Amino acid sequence: MTTRATIADVARLAGVHAGTVSRALNPKTEGRVNRATVARVRRAAKQLGYTPNSIARGLRTSSSLTVGVVVPDLTNPIFPPMVRGIESALAPRGYSAVIVNTDGRDDLERLLVDSLLQRQVDGLIFATGHSEHAAAAEVFERGIKAVMVNRDARGIPFPAVVGDDAAGIRDVLDHLAALGHRRVVHLAGPASFSTGTIRAAAFVTRCAELGLEGRVVAAAAYSVDEGTRLTRGVLGDPADRPTAIVAGNDLLALGAYHALRAEGLRCPDDVSVVGFNDMPFAGDFQPPMTTVRVPHFDLGAEAARLLLGQLEAEATGVSPVRIVLPVHLVVRGSTAPPDQVHAAPG
Amino acid sequence: MTTRATIADVARLAGVHAGTVSRALNPKTEGRVNRATVARVRRAAKQLGYTPNSIARGLRTSSSLTVGVVVPDLTNPIFPPMVRGIESALAPRGYSAVIVNTDGRDDLERLLVDSLLQRQVDGLIFATGHSEHAAAAEVFERGIKAVMVNRDARGIPFPAVVGDDAAGIRDVLDHLAALGHRRVVHLAGPASFSTGTIRAAAFVTRCAELGLEGRVVAAAAYSVDEGTRLTRGVLGDPADRPTAIVAGNDLLALGAYHALRAEGLRCPDDVSVVGFNDMPFAGDFQPPMTTVRVPHFDLGAEAARLLLGQLEAEATGVSPVRIVLPVHLVVRGSTAPPDQVHAAPG
């Protein structure tokens, strides 16, 4: 393991001072040194295979070219595309990302964020926004640059980039209404998440506009198990059983699938189900899931761009922009016209 | 953005020298300083909210407490659990991971590895092993510590931790044989991957042992599209159509699902399909997929532990250990006894 070439080695070989090498190799200061010298330095650097030690550079410039990405759980299939989007925007500017998983635990999140900060990340991207977001609040207090992605944090003026949740819900309701559904229930995500409240609100107003009989039950978490638990409850009284379920996300919808199957009901014949997010392989479920596609990759990329803008802006001004990206309904096999016999028993 | 407390601030407050603070706060050297002083330093540190600047420490100790993780594509659902396993083993030791995606491109991989090295990662974890693995070879040349996970790199003596591919294939073949299948084809992963060749080899030897009529066709990639392409070919002649398909991984199996459906064939009624990996939600596919579960989380965790061992060992000795973790078959809905009418048409 031969030790790497340093800037001093290059300087020696090129016959100049280390400071000059530094300037010659940095595009921003390259103009301040003689063209011939730059060439000589370049040649020497290449010959030695010199690459700057970014730790040393980071120490001097107090920046690490690293951003922290805080997600609840990388295993949730909506996050990998988002992370890739983030990295795709970061890489060209020389930044890279370090990812931490909070598993939804606030105390853990604060610990992890601390460790990220200790690592001198230049900024943070939160995919974990929710009300009472202690970690984000703390970060804001300390004047650290950050952005929210996918979800918003109530009361914390970080820029955010999110999908158009309301429009998505409107689209599914329109679709369901067109199919002939009248009695619909919404499996709402937790009220502590902006996605939960926004989608639920859009649900009730659109139901009203469409003259639909809409009911909403709230999930304690965005999970499969919660989806089946809630659905089981909703299915309780066959008399006023809904003909369609619009789930707060695909996981809840999957839970609905399970509950339906357990009750001996068929989807979409007996009840339609629609998800939200269009997670990978949603089209391969049983049945293929009708859901609304959220551009997670773009969400991530846009968030990263926003953060980079903040980082490279000299001004410390925090402009609480809110970028909302369009979503769109993809209709597959889990929605169909309601079965009139069962739907209107009375 | 009030500037963070440094070791000098703590030293001043505690009335000692910075060097003493450093020793007092480091568990390894804590014994070399008076207990009372340690307490005083601790108090001062806490009062100032001091956390060491890891960049500065890294410069001095020439270690970054960071490891690079090289995956083909984080979007492939087997990798998130692996990454989480890695992080779970890294975190307690103060290390963190930075992840890069190669998209299977060798040139890109070399670039990314270079950027990782420039970032002073202390070691590397490759989930991208294959024959002619240029990036890994280069890393080995330069004497950098690394381990392979999930896949092996032929000829490069890095430690590796993999699943027991051969045993897994044997289990599925036994299962299929017990069901009564005789004519089976294997959708083999690319020969450049150790998983591809090992599983294929196990397939032919077990078929021979079981007296099965086994055929293997090789995929150009581990992808859904390859799976349907290959399956379509296999289904060509109805006369000698196989009654079961054992796919090299779940993605290929999913592709088989698609091809079957396109041909108007039903799974498992007309032909059984089994996957490999048990990716998340494999049980929610249509039909629920019989597959072999690979402990990806544990694979990652074990690999990380191995790497940490290498890093903290003073000796530079590379012991090319190879840890193989057990896998096990999970039977779901995509396998059933063969339909005698179609299976033996002649």
Place this chain on the structure above:
DNA sequence: CATCGTGTCGCAAACGATTGCAGCGATGCT
């Protein structure tokens, strides 16, 4: 001919921690 830019580059001080070495006082031993 003296002066003033201008363009180049060297000097040296940071950045914030770690660590070998040496100094110091107190203690133990002869």
Place this chain on the structure above:
DNA sequence: AGCATCGCTGCAATCGTTTGCGACACGATG
């Protein structure tokens, strides 16, 4: 009492860059 020892802590070098400042040479200008 003198000397070696030991426990503790200060000193200062060091890691590899970046960057403000000043020096120097050279051509132009009044």
